[in-house]
Amino acid sequence: MLKYIAKRLVMSIPVIIGITILSFGIMKLSPGDPLANFVNPSISMEDLEASRDALGLNDPLHVQYFKWIGEVVRGNFGYTYSGNHQISALIMERLPNTIILTLSAFVLSFVVGIPVGVIAAVKKNSRLDYSLTFLSLVGVAIPSFFFGLLVIYLFALVLGIFPSGGMENIRAGYTGFAYFTDILHHLILPAIVLSLGNIASVSRFTRSNMLDVLKEDYIRTARAKGLRNKVILYKHAFRNALIPVVTIFGLSIPFLFSGAYITESIFNWPGMGQLGIKAIQDREYGIIMALNLITATLVLLGNLTSDILYAVVDPRIRN
Amino acid sequence: MSKTILRVEDLSVRFRTEEGVFNAVDNISFTLEEQKTLAIVGESGSGKSVTSLAIMQLLAENGHISSGEIYVDDENILNMSSSQVQHNILGKKISMIFQEPMTALNPILKIGDQITESIIEHQGTGKKEAYEIALDTLKQVGIPSPEQRIKQFPHELSGGMRQRVMIAMALVTRPKIMIADEPTTALDVTIEAQILNLIEQLKSTFKTSILFVTHDLNVVADIADDVIVMYCGQIIERGPVVDIFENPQHPYTKGLLATMPTLEDHKGELPTIQGGVPSITQRPGGCYFHPRCPHRMKKCETQSPGVYTVGQQQVKCFLFEGNKEERNDGK
Numbered sequence: 099m100l101k102y103i104a105k106r107l108v109m110s111i112p113v114i115i116g117i118t119i120l121s122f123g124i125m126k127l128s129p130g131d132p133l134a135n136f137v138n139p140s141i142s143m144e145d146l147e148a149s150r151d152a153l154g155l156n157d158p159l160h161v162q163y164f165k166w167i168g169e170v171v172r173g174n175f176g177y178t179y180s181g182n183h184q185i186s187a188l189i190m191e192r193l194p195n196t197i198i199l200t201l202s203a204f205v206l207s208f209v210v211g212i213p214v215g216v217i218a219a220v221k222k223n224s225r226l227d228y229s230l231t232f233l234s235l236v237g238v239a240i241p242s243f244f245f246g247l248l249v250i251y252l253f254a255l256v257l258g259i260f261p262s263g264g265m266e267n268i269r270a271g272y273t274g275f276a277y278f279t280d281i282l283h284h285l286i287l288p289a290i291v292l293s294l295g296n297i298a299s300v301s302r303f304t305r306s307n308m309l310d311v312l313k314e315d316y317i318r319t320a321r322a323k324g325l326r327n328k329v330i331l332y333k334h335a336f337r338n339a340l341i342p343v344v345t346i347f348g349l350s351i352p353f354l355f356s357g358a359y360i361t362e363s364i365f366n367w368p369g370m371g372q373l374g375i376k377a378i379q380d381r382e383y384g385i386i387m388a389l390n391l392i393t394a395t396l397v398l399l400g401n402l403t404s405d406i407l408y409a410v411v412d413p414r415i416r417n
Numbered sequence: 418m419s420k421t422i423l424r425v426e427d428l429s430v431r432f433r434t435e436e437g438v439f440n441a442v443d444n445i446s447f448t449l450e451e452q453k454t455l456a457i458v459g460e461s462g463s464g465k466s467v468t469s470l471a472i473m474q475l476l477a478e479n480g481h482i483s484s485g486e487i488y489v490d491d492e493n494i495l496n497m498s499s500s501q502v503q504h505n506i507l508g509k510k511i512s513m514i515f516q517e518p519m520t521a522l523n524p525i526l527k528i529g530d531q532i533t534e535s536i537i538e539h540q541g542t543g544k545k546e547a548y549e550i551a552l553d554t555l556k557q558v559g560i561p562s563p564e565q566r567i568k569q570f571p572h573e574l575s576g577g578m579r580q581r582v583m584i585a586m587a588l589v590t591r592p593k594i595m596i597a598d599e600p601t602t603a604l605d606v607t608i609e610a611q612i613l614n615l616i617e618q619l620k621s622t623f624k625t626s627i628l629f630v631t632h633d634l635n636v637v638a639d640i641a642d643d644v645i646v647m648y649c650g651q652i653i654e655r656g657p658v659v660d661i662f663e664n665p666q667h668p669y670t671k672g673l674l675a676t677m678p679t680l681e682d683h684k685g686e687l688p689t690i691q692g693g694v695p696s697i698t699q700r701p702g703g704c705y706f707h708p709r710c711p712h713r714m715k716k717c718e719t720q721s722p723g724v725y726t727v728g729q730q731q732v733k734c735f736l737f738e739g740n741k742e743e744r745n746d747g748k
Contacts, residue, residue, distance in 0.1 A: 315520040322473055322515075323535040323586070324507030334523050334535075341525075413525055413570040 099416060101410065107417060110398050116169070117139050117398075121390035122163050125383045127184050133179075140400030146276030153179075166387070175388040185384045186195060188373060193392065196369035199362070200283070200354045202289040207296035207350060212343065214297070215304025219339075220331060222309065246291045246364035253287060261368035288365040292357050296350050303346060307339040314338070341412050352397045367417065421488075422593050422626045423472075426430040428485030430464070430471045430650075431698070439697045441467045443650040445576070449594065449729045450459050452620065452634045454627040456641035456658070458634065458673070462694045464650035472628075473513050474502055488592070509539045512587035516599040517640035518579035522571040528555075532586050551589060557622065558585040559615060568605060577608035584615065588623050598626045613639055634677050638662055640689075649650065649694065649705035656730030659691045666732040668710050712736055 110169060133149060150156050154165065175185035178305060218230045254262035265284050266272070272280045311317065312335050320334045362371035377385035409415045421735035431444040442464040449455045457465040471485055474494075486493045494506050501578050515521040523531055532554065533547035542550070548567075558581040571579055580600060587595050597616065601609040619639060620627055629640060637644055637658065644661045646654040646669065654667040665671045672690040692709040695701060701708055707717035717735060725737035 232712055315515060315517055316523040318475055318520045318548075319515065319583075319586075320523070321475055321539070322507060322513040324503050325534065325538055327501065329534070334526070337525055338523070411525065414572045 102409055102416065103406055106402055110402060113398060114395065117394040118167055118391060119163070121340055121387050121394070122166060124163075125387055163353060170388075170391070176384040177400075178384060180323070180380065180382075185388050188385065189370065189388055189392065192368060192370045192373050195367060196355075196358055197283065198361070199288055199292060199367055199369060200358050202285055203293035203296065203354050204350065205352075206289055206293040207300050208343075208347070210293075211297045212301025212304050212340075214301040214329075216336060216339075216376055218301065218305040219308035219312070230305075234298040234302050237294045237303075240294070240296065241289055242360050243364060243394060245294060246288075246361060249287050249291060250364070260284075262287075263364075265368055284365075288367055289359050291364070292361040294354060295357070300343065300346060300350070304339065304343055308335060309341050309383065311335045311339045337411065344407045344411060347400040347416050348397075348405060351400030352393070355393050355396065419453065420451040421448045422451050422490065423628070424486075424488040424491075425468075425472070426486045426488070427627075428468070428471060428487065429465050429477040429614055430493045431447045431483040431605050432477075433479045434698065438696045440483070441697060442471065444485075445647075445652050447627050447629055447645055447649075447652065447655070450642075451593075452624055452626055454620065454629055454640055454743050455643050455644045455645065456631060457645045458631060459648055460632060461649035461692045462649075462696065463647040465632075465647050466576065467650075468647075469513070469598050469628060472596065473507060473511065475513075487584055487643050501544070508535045509590055510592050511596060512592040513595040513598065513599045514580070514583045514587050515594040515604050517678065518603065518643055521583055522579055524571055526570075526572065527567070528569055528574070528582055532567075532582070532589055535586065535590055538729065552584070555582070557580075557619070559611075560585070560589075577611065578602055580604060580612055581615065584612075584619065588619060588625065591623055591625075593624075593626060594628060595625050596630070598630045599632070601630075602633070609636075609694060615670070618639065640734040642704070645714055646673070649700055649704065650697075650714045653706065653733045654730060656728075658736065660729045662732075664728065666710050666727045666730055667706075667734050668736070669706050672709075704733075 131152075133146065133155070136301055154162060157165070166176070175189065177184055178188070182335075195317070214234075216231055218227045221227050250262045253260045261284050263265070263284075266277070270280065317330060317334055320330045320381050325334075358367075358369060359371035361367065361375060362369045363375065370392075372384065374389050376382075377389070425448070426446045427444050428442060428446070429440055432439050432441050445464075445468065446538040447455065454657075457468060467480070471480075471482055474482075476482070480612065482495060485495070487495055489506060489510055496623055497506070498663050518659045522528075524636065524740045525661075527701040529548060529551055532551040534545065536542055536550050540547075552563050552567055555567060559580050560566050560578060566574070566578070566582075571582075574582065590701050595616075600616070601612050606611060613636060616627065618630075619625070625634070627640075631637060641658045644656065644658050645652050646661070646667065648669055652666070653669045654661065656660055658675055661670065668688070672688075675688045676690065678687055690709055695705070695708075701718075703719045704710070704713075706724050707713045710717065716733060720735075722733050722735045722738075723742050724731050724733045726732075727740055
């Protein structure tokens with residue numbers, strides 16, 4: 099098992115290197131450069147070139163890449179072109195907030211999606227199954243910005259039970275446990291909005307896997323043994339149905355991260371999404387590259403977790 | 418006369434398909450005596466597997482038993498509730514082993530777990546005791562180093578070993594009847610012989626009766642006491658194994674036996690029965706076999722023959738109309 103994990107870890111090193119090259123390359127290929135936004139129109143071409151030289155923008159590409167990567171491995175993503183802020187500090191300020199939101203949505207997707215899928219499969223073709231199917235379709239189809247506005251209207255404006263945005267009540271200045279519940283209170287709506295689509299797809303996926311597994315020969319064997327329905331469903335069928343669901347553990351991480359950009363904007367959640375959108379507008383290449391790299395690494399970690407979980411649930415993969 | 422352990426009477430199984438409702442099994446009756454082996458023989462589509470699945474109440478969703486009675490120990494299991502059947506019959510009085518040992522075992526549960534769960538379910542023993550029984554049974558089915566195997570997963574075992582595990586699983590609760598649905602078809606010939614020997618040997622150790630479903634006449638000759646020949650969901654001939662093999666009566670049985678290669682004849686070409694089993698949606702009128710029958714008469718095309726006694730055998734064919742009519746179980 100440890101050997102398997104080690105192997106998977108080693109295999110992800112070349113992938114990370116590839117990601118750095120790609121995210122660097124894409125930035126360099128895009129038109130325009132950071133100076134274009136900030137220079138005084140009356141500046142002379144010579145002075146402009148001098149600034150480019152000073153910022154290292156005229157170095158050969160590989161030199162620029164190695165300069166950048168050399169700093170990145172030391173945790174330094176550079177400074178913003180405007181204002182000279184340290185990028186790593188900007189990100190560290192916001193990354194935890196995004197992780198809180200994404201992780202909650204992630205947990206919610208599976209904690210709600212898997213049981214819903216199992217129930218729909220067990221009660222196949224019942225009214226309950228059809229209703230859940232309908233809700234899932236709605237869940238997949240509804241755009242998150244619209245659903246977000248809907249829940250804000252309903253729960254924040256009409257019912258007034260949840261705040262409409264933000265992450266904490268700044269005026270109250272809570273500490274300790276009260277601070278924790280305050281964040282939780284702010285978290286509920288965005289987490290629901292972010293996870294809705296994922297809950298829907300996880301439940302559909304679980305349902306179809308469960309139905310497939312119930313047709314397997316070993317389920318017939320279990321029935322022939324005279325086992326009780328509950329044992330057949332949960333001991334024999336459910337655990338087998340879970341194996342493919344583990345795959346979307348990893349796949350749902352990039353989905354949730356990119357979804358977080360929109361959800362964070364709707365709910366004014368101070369996460370990386372807000373930072374990223376602003377960075378794109380300002381052509382802050384350093385920030386964009388750092389965000390790409392961090393997101394890609396998280397995705398990689400998600401896949402790694404999937405692979406490890408695979409081995410946990412499926413003995414055939416272990417050796 | 419030995420005791421009857423399983424009695425099937427006028428069993429019909431219907432399947433709903435997009436083209437309509439069809440009888441996969443048509444009014445069949447048979448009995449299985451204590452510690453005997455009854456073989457059901459037929460080509461694919463003859464209804465032999467459906468018969469065994471119907472007894473286990475494991476029919477696919479679109480199939481159901483439309484009429485008939487199934488007596489196990491003189492109790493009609495079709496009158497029982499499904500939980501009664503689950504609790505008192507399946508895995509306890511009747512066990513079943515399947516054709517595909519590769520897929521019939523749950524891939525993510527250890528062998529031991531899969532064997533002990535039926536002991537715990539049906540005999541109410543503790544885990545430890547069940548484990549001992551399982552270990553003992555694995556030894557009896559000839560699995561080497563069972564202490565190690567019991568902790569392994571199915572994928573760590575060969576096909577032959579898995580089928581031994583299936584047999585151990587089926588016999589561990591000491592059922593009175595074991596239904597074997599083509600248990601050796603997926604195995605290669607040497608392993609097949611081993612498994613057949615094992616089943617034969619366990620039949621006497623565990624005092625079990627066996628209902629053996631197969632298309633393989635060589636296997637039947639090896640293992641059966643009595644034989645039922647099925648065609649298109651009907652029994653067309655039955656009798657003791659020796660009589661069926663030495664003196665087959667029904668043209669279909671004769672044809673089947675003629676297709677068996679023997680060491681003596683060297684004619685080069687194997688005889689075949691012309692045509693194929695008609696699909697369930699396209700069965701002909703009259704005797705279902707008449708389009709392929711070398712002896713067909715006019716009435717074979719319109720009437721279904723009765724069952725006539727010939728020596729020890731019963732044959733569903735007009736050729737024997739002059740003989741004593743057993744009972745007309747045709748339509």
